[in-house]
Amino acid sequence: MDYKFVPSVCPYCGTGCGVLFEVIDGKLAGTLPNKTHPVNEGKLCIKGWNMHEYVNSFMRLKQPLVKSFGRFLKTDWDEAIRITADRFKEIVEKHGPDSIGVLVSAKITNEENYLAQKFARAVIGTNNVDHCARL
Amino acid sequence: MQAQVEQWLKEGTVDLFIGYKKIDGHVMPHFFTKEKIDEVKDLVAGQAHYSLEKIATKVAAEHPDMKIGILLARNCNQQALNVLTIWNQLNSDNIKTIDAFGDACPSEQAEDIAPYKQQNGLSKSMVPEDAEAFDQEQRFSRWMYEFSKCMKCYGCRNICPVCFCKECSLEHKDLVGTGNLPPEIPVFHLVRAVHMAGRCIDCGLCEEACPSDIPLRLLYRKVNEIVKDVYDYETGTSPDQSPFSVLGEKVVLETTKL
Numbered sequence: 566m567d568y569k570f571v572p573s574v575c576p577y578c579g580t581g582c583g584v585l586f587e588v589i590d591g592k593l594a595g596t597l598p599n600k601t602h603p604v605n606e607g608k609l610c611i612k613g614w615n616m617h618e619y620v621n622s623f624m625r626l627k628q629p630l631v632k633s634f635g636r637f638l639k640t641d642w643d644e645a646i647r648i649t650a651d652r653f654k655e656i657v658e659k660h661g662p663d664s665i666g667v668l669v670s671a672k673i674t675n676e677e678n679y680l681a682q683k684f685a686r687a688v689i690g691t692n693n694v695d696h697c698a699r700l
Numbered sequence: 701m702q703a704q705v706e707q708w709l710k711e712g713t714v715d716l717f718i719g720y721k722k723i724d725g726h727v728m729p730h731f732f733t734k735e736k737i738d739e740v741k742d743l744v745a746g747q748a749h750y751s752l753e754k755i756a757t758k759v760a761a762e763h764p765d766m767k768i769g770i771l772l773a774r775n776c777n778q779q780a781l782n783v784l785t786i787w788n789q790l791n792s793d794n795i796k797t798i799d800a801f802g803d804a805c806p807s808e809q810a811e812d813i814a815p816y817k818q819q820n821g822l823s824k825s826m827v828p829e830d831a832e833a834f835d836q837e838q839r840f841s842r843w844m845y846e847f848s849k850c851m852k853c854y855g856c857r858n859i860c861p862v863c864f865c866k867e868c869s870l871e872h873k874d875l876v877g878t879g880n881l882p883p884e885i886p887v888f889h890l891v892r893a894v895h896m897a898g899r900c901i902d903c904g905l906c907e908e909a910c911p912s913d914i915p916l917r918l919l920y921r922k923v924n925e926i927v928k929d930v931y932d933y934e935t936g937t938s939p940d941q942s943p944f945s946v947l948g949e950k951v952v953l954e955t956t957k958l
């Protein structure tokens with residue numbers, strides 16, 4: 566028997582609402598708005614209220630998959646990154662760096678967004694950087 | 701309070717005590733157990749309100765025989781327990797409570813109302829008579845203005861201690877139209893209002909959770925005023941089943957499984 570509430574921050578958008586995860590016997594069972602959180606003051610949108618559902622979803626990806634001959638095969642991070650890097654190199658060599666674009670997100674941190682644009686500009690060599698909120 | 705909880709846990713009067721603890725500067729619901737008896741000294745009351753009773757129903761659904769202690773911070777918490785017991789969501793034999801009443805009801809606090817809302821809407825600090833001072837047409841348009849802000853987050857239902865249905869009518873496509881925002885109004889809000897007849901204990905949690913500042917409690921207060929006038933039933937304090945459980949003997953409201 567193990568029941569607890571774990572404070573966290575909603576990962577859905579950039580607002581950063583405070584939530585409490587309800588954990589019953591080791592399983593994420595519910596989400597409540599954090600009533601004293603300065604951002605959302607006890608309110609949530611419909612996505613926030615249902616966060617525990619995607620964490621427990623059977624469709625959730627838990628490890629990298631690589632598409633090979635039309636099928637997704639499980640792999641590890643090193644392998645997945647190596648394959649992606651090789652493909653990027655091929656594409657840049659063949660079609661030029663502007664054939665690649667990088668989409669950043671409100672769900673990731675400021676620093677991660679910075680790294681993503683740095684990667685686009687300094688590594689790939691393109692200014693094609695955009696944000697998910699503008700899609 | 702702490703000494704009592706400690707004693708109950710040590711003696712096995714309760715297997716679990718649901719109260720509040722301050723974590724990272726936030727007062728939040730916390731489960732106190734015998735295994736972590738030291739934590740009981742951090743038990744606090746009030747400052748933030750969650751429906752500990754609703755949390756208890758979830759525990760009871762998983763462990764029907766567990767003896768649960770609950771901290772009651774306000775009078776409405778006791779009423780919520782009564783309603784949940786009447787509707788078979790909690791077994792009163794397994795529930796022990798500690799009263800730490802004393803927190804002011806948020807409805808008694810003053811409210812700043814924006815001029816636009818003053819002109820076109822209804823405020824949370826109103827009582828049914830205030831709203832009835834407007835003529836019917838005005839009242840309807842004011843309610844429609846309030847409802848039109850609804851973003852269908854279901855927060856009002858999710859947070860409500862006495863909303864426990866396995867399948868909620870608000871998500872039933874034949875009852876409430878789908879695919880639009882705001883949801884079908886006023887049907888969405890009226891369906892919920894009708895369900896709160898004989899059930900809503902006026903705790904105000906729905907209103908606190910509503911991101912759109914809709915005076916939901918005012919609506920449910922009116923509904924339960926009618927219940928009192930017509931059926932002489934005081935929701936939350938009457939010990940009998942509500943007049944609306946006319947569902948027939950075969951229908952059993954089961955506890956919600958998580």
Ligand code: SF4
Nearest residue numbers: 860900901903904906
């Ligand atoms: S005031 Fe709102 S949250 Fe409280 S019992 Fe009534 S409907 Fe539910």
Ligand code: SF4
Nearest residue numbers: 863864865868869895
């Ligand atoms: S009482 Fe009505 S609004 Fe509340 S959960 Fe049940 S069906 Fe939904």
Ligand code: SF4
Nearest residue numbers: 850851853854856910
């Ligand atoms: S909490 Fe407010 S915005 Fe959310 S569904 Fe209820 S009435 Fe609509």
